[in-house]
Amino acid sequence: MSDSTQALLIQNGRIIDPSQKMDLQADVLIREGQIAAVGANLASPQTQRLDASGCIVAPGFIDLHAHLREPGREHAETIESGGRAAAAGGFTSVLAMPNTRPVNDNAAVTHFIIQKARQQSPVNVFPVGAISEASRGDRLAAIGEMREAGIVAISDDGMPVMNSSLMRRAMSYASGFGLTVIDHCEDLDLSAGGLMHEGYTAVRYGLAGISAASEAVMVARNILLGAETGARFHVAHLSTAASLEIVREAKRRGLPVTCEVTPHHFTLIDEDVKDYDANYKMKPPLRSRQDREALLEGLADGTVDAIATDHAPHAGSEKMQEFELAPFGIIGFETALALAFEQLVHSGRISLTRLVELFSVNPARIAGLDRGTLKVGAAADITIFNPERRWNYDVNQSQSRSRNTPFHGRSFRGGPVATIAAGKIVWQVESNPSAAHE
Amino acid sequence: MHKRGLLGIESLAIEQIQQVLDRARFYQPLQARTGKKLDTLLGKTIIHIFYESSTRTRTSFEIAAKRLGADTVTITAKGSSVDKGESLLDTLNTLAAMRPDAIVMRHSASGAPHFLARYLETPIINAGDGSHEHPTQALLDALTILDHKPTLAGLRVAIIGDIVHSRVARSNLHLLTKFGAQVVLCGPPPMLPQAFECFSPNVSRTFHIEEAITGADVIMMLRVQLERHGASFVASPNEYFRFYGLQLEHLQAARPDAIVMHPGPINRGREIGSEVADLPRSVILNQVENGIAVRMAVLDLLLTRNFSQPIEELQKTGT
Numbered sequence: 187m188s189d190s191t192q193a194l195l196i197q198n199g200r201i202i203d204p205s206q207k208m209d210l211q212a213d214v215l216i217r218e219g220q221i222a223a224v225g226a227n228l229a230s231p232q233t234q235r236l237d238a239s240g241c242i243v244a245p246g247f248i249d250l251h252a253h254l255r256e257p258g259r260e261h262a263e264t265i266e267s268g269g270r271a272a273a274a275g276g277f278t279s280v281l282a283m284p285n286t287r288p289v290n291d292n293a294a295v296t297h298f299i300i301q302k303a304r305q306q307s308p309v310n311v312f313p314v315g316a317i318s319e320a321s322r323g324d325r326l327a328a329i330g331e332m333r334e335a336g337i338v339a340i341s342d343d344g345m346p347v348m349n350s351s352l353m354r355r356a357m358s359y360a361s362g363f364g365l366t367v368i369d370h371c372e373d374l375d376l377s378a379g380g381l382m383h384e385g386y387t388a389v390r391y392g393l394a395g396i397s398a399a400s401e402a403v404m405v406a407r408n409i410l411l412g413a414e415t416g417a418r419f420h421v422a423h424l425s426t427a428a429s430l431e432i433v434r435e436a437k438r439r440g441l442p443v444t445c446e447v448t449p450h451h452f453t454l455i456d457e458d459v460k461d462y463d464a465n466y467k468m469k470p471p472l473r474s475r476q477d478r479e480a481l482l483e484g485l486a487d488g489t490v491d492a493i494a495t496d497h498a499p500h501a502g503s504e505k506m507q508e509f510e511l512a513p514f515g516i517i518g519f520e521t522a523l524a525l526a527f528e529q530l531v532h533s534g535r536i537s538l539t540r541l542v543e544l545f546s547v548n549p550a551r552i553a554g555l556d557r558g559t560l561k562v563g564a565a566a567d568i569t570i571f572n573p574e575r576r577w578n579y580d581v582n583q584s585q586s587r588s589r590n591t592p593f594h595g596r597s598f599r600g601g602p603v604a605t606i607a608a609g610k611i612v613w614q615v616e617s618n619p620s621a622a623h624e
Numbered sequence: 625m626h627k628r629g630l631l632g633i634e635s636l637a638i639e640q641i642q643q644v645l646d647r648a649r650f651y652q653p654l655q656a657r658t659g660k661k662l663d664t665l666l667g668k669t670i671i672h673i674f675y676e677s678s679t680r681t682r683t684s685f686e687i688a689a690k691r692l693g694a695d696t697v698t699i700t701a702k703g704s705s706v707d708k709g710e711s712l713l714d715t716l717n718t719l720a721a722m723r724p725d726a727i728v729m730r731h732s733a734s735g736a737p738h739f740l741a742r743y744l745e746t747p748i749i750n751a752g753d754g755s756h757e758h759p760t761q762a763l764l765d766a767l768t769i770l771d772h773k774p775t776l777a778g779l780r781v782a783i784i785g786d787i788v789h790s791r792v793a794r795s796n797l798h799l800l801t802k803f804g805a806q807v808v809l810c811g812p813p814p815m816l817p818q819a820f821e822c823f824s825p826n827v828s829r830t831f832h833i834e835e836a837i838t839g840a841d842v843i844m845m846l847r848v849q850l851e852r853h854g855a856s857f858v859a860s861p862n863e864y865f866r867f868y869g870l871q872l873e874h875l876q877a878a879r880p881d882a883i884v885m886h887p888g889p890i891n892r893g894r895e896i897g898s899e900v901a902d903l904p905r906s907v908i909l910n911q912v913e914n915g916i917a918v919r920m921a922v923l924d925l926l927l928t929r930n931f932s933q934p935i936e937e938l939q940k941t942g943t
């Protein structure tokens with residue numbers, strides 16, 4: 187690892203920065219944690235160099251949706267291990283969801299997360315505060331104080347606010363602080379007892395279904411409440427065609443709504459759920475073939491704003507249970523970009539520019555972060571990736587403390603090669619065939 | 625990967641099902657003899673572990689094993705390490721370490737035996753998993769039907785009741801459609817999702833009991849599984865019986881030689897009229913009797929032949 191005060195010259199890469207409509211072969215010079223220059227053949231004697239030949243150099247990826255489990259469930263993940271896994275996935279910033287133990291519903295917990303991240307995480311960690319106290323859905327949390335302490339959005343992720351009146355008040359209140367409201371859209375009465383997407387596979391397995399409408403009704407509710415309050419509303423891990431259509435229509439009307447989709451939802455469907463393997467159990471569940479098709483379309487046509495992982499670590503013993511007892515969620519940092527290549531880029535659905543928008547520019551805008559750009563003077567958060575790099579995902583080598591993924595053993599083409607946060611190389615692939623000659 | 629065991633009907637080949645039925649016919653006459661004990665499984669140990677209450681299945685498995693000469697141990701979830709917070713996998717690993725030749729398990733979670741089969745070498749026989757499968761029930765149902773009908777192909781079988789929560793319905797759907805029977809499912813719509821039609825082109829749905837019974841060769845009634853969904857699916861037992869209970873007058877629409885089946889336990893006046901349950905064409909007790917022959921056949925084939933089923937490969941991750 188290099189010192190952040192030291193200069194770093196990234197050479198021979200293809201710079202793709204949609205924030206400046208930039209796509210050119212050039213060098214990037216970093217000094218004191220900031221972008222100092224972008225241009226051809228930059229000379230800087232006695233500077234650390236990083237050869238990016240054959241690679242894309244992009245503004246650092248920002249994950250809008252991650253669970254770092256600290257404080258409270260450090261056996262599954264810590265801010266440090268999660269931060270290292272994020273770096274290995276090419277992410278320079280992650281938004282940490284508040285469903286820790288205790289819940290991040292006050293400034294003290296927010297401070298703790300920020301301090302811990304400063305000391306131990308290689309990447310930037312931006313906490314998301316709870317909407318309600320302990321995410322119980324009764325009373326508003328101390329949103330203003332958490333804002334002062336450093337939260338960038340609010341959400342009761344995983345324990346969504348069912349009370350529409352409270353949600354309306356939260357949106358209204360958050361708009362005063364300019365905070366985006368992120369909601370895990372799930373009508374808990376409709377989904378009660380559900381274990382996987384409602385459809386033939388669930389029926390065949392004898393597992394209770396989670397209907398597509400259980401998501402869409404809450405997406406619609408929140409858009410309507412957002413329209414009444416003027417709050418910015420962001421749909422977390424949108425998974426169904428119905429929800430996407432509602433978002434598309436709201437955007438057409440100019441309402442302030444954005445949405446994210448996870449790599450597992452645009453890659454897998456309910457039919458892929460293997461013989462009661464809990465590594466295929468998550469919320470929202472893997473949806474139908476038609477839902478996945480709609481998500482791919484939305485990613486291509488601009489309806490979907492961001493790709494987010496919903497990285498949700500669970501220790502091995504928690505997933506080695508009967509399907510109905512195992513917790514929901516999978517890890518996602520390290521496979522996100524590769525899955526995007528597999529499903530979106532190499533399949534010709536989206537351009538590299540759009541890929542960078544989905545991973546960096548748009549997430550920065552949604553979270554109100556002064557990042558997602560390589561403009562001179564901006565924080566030197568940079569993701570370098572290689573569209574052709576061939577590799578296999580071995581979860582036993584993961585930086586995460588958890589192993590819950592359905593993608594173990596998958597072969598990939600395309601992936602990150604180096605992650606630079608605040609001017610420091612925080613992760614680098616062991617062997618990058620294109621840039622092996624330094 | 626193939627492993628010895630019987631987890632469900634879905635992944636069985638027709639020949640395997642035929643093999644069990646043939647073997648069961650060999651054991652049928654034994655049930656009426658005075659001396660019933662054989663030495664086929666002498667020296668073998670079979671553990672029965674039941675995480676869900678059961679009278680007929682548990683007794684039937686135990687008697688089947690004993691008539692074949694095996695030693696049996698029966699564990700019910702109450703009073704075992706389950707109460708001490710041990711995980712299912714740890715409990716079963718512990719039992720497997722005592723080297724039984726097979727483990728017969730009933731569990732309330734769909735897929736519990738499939739999950740275990742990926743980790744255990746000991747053959748597992750599924751005695752019912754949640755709402756998923758109950759393979760020996762479908763096998764004994766097939767044997768009972770074939771005691772009265774020459775073949776399954778082309779038969780019209782009506783399965784009526786709480787389909788969505790029923791493992792008996794699913795196992796029977798797989799078995800009957802593999803052999804070319806026409807299956808008509810009937811129940812209130814919340815208990816009969818449309819996705820059931822995807823099992824096979826030979827499956828249809830109706831919400832009217834008269835329609836289901838018309839022309840039926842076999843009428844299979846199912847219990848409303850109050851323990852799986854509370855009482856929230858239907859207004860009241862009376863309303864349920866009025867629209868979906870099998871009553872005497874319904875039978876006129878069935879074929880004259882139609883038989884009435886029920887996997888038990890029966891709830892008279894809830895899903896089946898008391899007088900219907902006692903008709904000569906009701907074969908409910910024949911099903912129970914055949915249960916022993918079928919389970920003897922399964923144990924015999926499993927422990928003396930190489931009866932196996934495909935199992936998902938184990939994902940080898942470190943933790």
